[in-house]
Amino acid sequence: DAQMDDARYVATLVRTAAGYGAHVANRARVTAFLREGERVVGVRVRDVEGGGEYEVRAKQVVNATGVWTDDTQALIGERGQFHVRASKGIHLVVPKDRIHSTTGLILRTEKSVLFVIPWGRHWIIGTTDTDWDLDKAHPAASSADIDYLLEHVNSVLNVPLGRDDVEGVYAGLRPLLAGESDATSKLSREHTVAHPVPGLVVVAGGKYTTYRVMAKDAVDEAVHGLDQRVAQCVTEEVPLLGAEGYRALWNARARIAARAGLHVVRVEHLLNRYGSMAEELLGLIEGDARLGEPLAGAEDYLRAEIVYAASHEGARHLDDVLTRRTRISIETFDRGTRCARECADLMAPV
Structure with missing residues (x-):
């Protein structure tokens, strides 16, 4: 878990699916759902790369759009059964020689967990937990976020880190299921699956570490809406491309x-x-x-x-x-x- 590379994870997962016959459309944006009466029967897709719009029809549509769930739910004109809030986490990358340690660190702060993880020839220091309501495609670290992490990590380091030690900064958004509380860290990290209208399954929340369970739950729900028998889920037994050997x-x-x-x-x-x-x-x-x-x-x-x-x-x-x-x-x-x-x-x- 601590050594996960999310960019490689996504590419490998997509290629594994393609190896099993999935058709993969990168840079394709869903702009509308196709309806016949109550039922969702497909989507309209814009090719962001080459231009042009296409209709893709399906017996079941699965909406797994993370922090964009509320936006995509709005396309069917129904109020979603749940809301997803975007919680921003930022990370600093510093060279290996800036921290003299043979192990990673995990510490508690008043608002989040602070971790210092070895990452090749670097350390990754994270993370924060704050609301984000600007452009979801480009979450960014604020100056205060960076100061927050440096201040907390310096409380346990003999040789403090400064801004000049930071090689890189990146930010990500967690799709948290909105609960009753205002504080994002109190919101649920669990996932949930719903069938808001016939022909459409929504899966939201969750995290990378539980992706296979989320996939099983979402696909099982879609299978319920098919009028054919489908074999039992075997995701636990399916290695990703590159695992074999x-x-x-x-x-x-x-x-x-x-x-x-x-x-x-x-x-x-x-x-x-x-x-x-x-x-x-x-x-x-x-x-x-x-x-x-x-x-x-x-x-x-x-x-x-x-x-x-x-x-x-x-x-x-x-x-x-x-x-x-x-x-x-x-x-x-x-x-x-x-x-x-x-x-x-x-x-x-x-």
Whole structure:
């Protein structure tokens, strides 16, 4: 849990679903629900990338839109059965050498839990718990948020951290089910599933650590609305892409490194990020040795990873790669601007 990379998680989950036959439409925005009487029979979708609007019809529609749940519920013109509040959590990234510790830390503050987690060659310090009612697509850390985290972490560090030690800052929004209390930290972290109108299932709340339970509950609810038998849920038994064979490859990492002409630390990095799909990246490097070189200005990442993001992971834009397929934008002091040109040159032909 503490070593989770949410960007890799999403990409891997989507690719796993696609491997089982799901049709994946990235940059597709639902603008309306299709109705026949009471029943929802599909959605209207705008292609944000290429333009054009499409109607997608379905026997059951599942609305799993996180902090946007209230907005998407409004599209069916019904008052939702529950409300989702966006609670903002921010995180600071600092270089490994700024904190002298061999373990992570978890501390209580008056408003939230403070954690200091080892993250490769960095530490992640989090988190806050505050209301956010501005643009949900771009939650941002305020100056006060940063001061809050620094003040609390410095209360336990021998050598205090300053703003100059902070490499990166990122913020996320938790979809909390609104309860009676005003304080977001009192709101529920649980998830709930509802069938507000025929043909539409809504799942809201929850968190990354419970995603398989949420998926089972939502799909089971959708299955109730189908007039056919569907086999029992097996999500607990389904490994994500890259899980199969990972341990055997980890045992063989020194041999793989020698074969690929890479340092073993590089192979460990690839295995930690891609599991057994690291073989696909090693294949790219075999075809072009220059892809085995690190990025200038973001040396933790190999050039092959930028090509792979575009060829295998659906990345179309520079920010897809710098902020979502990799973590370059928060792991470098320059937010990735020094390697942006090189990344663009690697992506363009793909």
